[in-house]
Amino acid sequence: MMRRWMVRDDGKVDLGLWRSSDKKDLIIPLDVHVYTQATELGLTCRKPKDIVTARQITEALREVFPEDPLLGDFALFGYGVTFAASSDEI
Secondary structure (H helix, E strand, O other), rough: OOOHHHHHHHOOEOOOOOOOOOHHOOOOOOOHHHHHHHHHHHOOOOOOOOOOHHHHHHHHHHHHHHOOOHHHHHHHHHHHHHHHHHHOOO
């Protein structure tokens, strides 16, 4: 997660201080929300929540965002958090 913050520069959360690293080389930070949404969207079918799964999800996102695959990170995380919160209310 820290590498993402230091490499990407969105002007809000990501600082972009490490200019020698390329956004294309980042791997998605895998948490329960990202994992849940990625499996529901078919970005991965793996059960283990490990580096192999994170790389597989990153590769799927790279097809949509070739220059910056982590552009999909916040969407997966945010939707996962929102969906989890609304499920708790039911």
